Amino acid sequence: MIPVKVQKISYYHPSRSYAVILKELDGDRRLPVLIGAFEAKSIAMAMEYMETPRPLTHDLITNLIKGIDANLSSVKLTKLEEGVFYSVLDIQSKEIGHYEIDSRPSDALAIALRMHSPIFVSDEIMKDAITFEEDLLKIEEEIEQEPMVETLEKQLQKAIDKEEYEVAARIRDKIKNI
Numbered sequence: 001m002i003p004v005k006v007q008k009i010s011y012y013h014p015s016r017s018y019a020v021i022l023k024e025l026d027g028d029r030r031l032p033v034l035i036g037a038f039e040a041k042s043i044a045m046a047m048e049y050m051e052t053p054r055p056l057t058h059d060l061i062t063n064l065i066k067g068i069d070a071n072l073s074s075v076k077l078t079k080l081e082e083g084v085f086y087s088v089l090d091i092q093s094k095e096i097g098h099y100e101i102d103s104r105p106s107d108a109l110a111i112a113l114r115m116h117s118p119i120f121v122s123d124e125i126m127k128d129a130i131t132f133e134e135d136l137l138k139i140e141e142e143i144e145q146e147p148m149v150e151t152l153e154k155q156l157q158k159a160i161d162k163e164e165y166e167v168a169a170r171i172r173d174k175i176k177n178i
Contacts, residue, residue, distance in 0.1 A: 002024055003119070004024055004031065006043065008020075008021050018039075018040035031125065033085055033105050042058050046113035068093060071092050076121075077105055156175065
């Protein structure tokens, strides 16, 4: 298993989801894992050490693990099948023993960050789905264009609403070029 850290979260326009970029601790490889908006927000909150007035789902799970005097010894991304990542929460307790609990990677990452637990990726996943710096730059380029596309789409709608069709056509062409 390869130790990684959450490097950052970015909006990924092609699938209208978010990408968590996991960076290898002792190397240059990165692994993008696509996640939903709720999970992205939860991970971002954990990265920023933000607290909420009431526990969110990932906070509740963290509290449950602590409440039974257990420890999240690690989170492991174990396999990649047909584009779907699989992971486990490796939980250990003197009272109940050792358990590996199946989890979506997005949830596992959110919990690991809250509990300051190590994150590991299997060698097979890193070999099959690795992203080197040049690939990551292409992904980031697409991500950085997203706010521009959103802005242009809003401007396009305004131009159509005002029946400014020449302006709308120019904006449409800009969107196509992006």
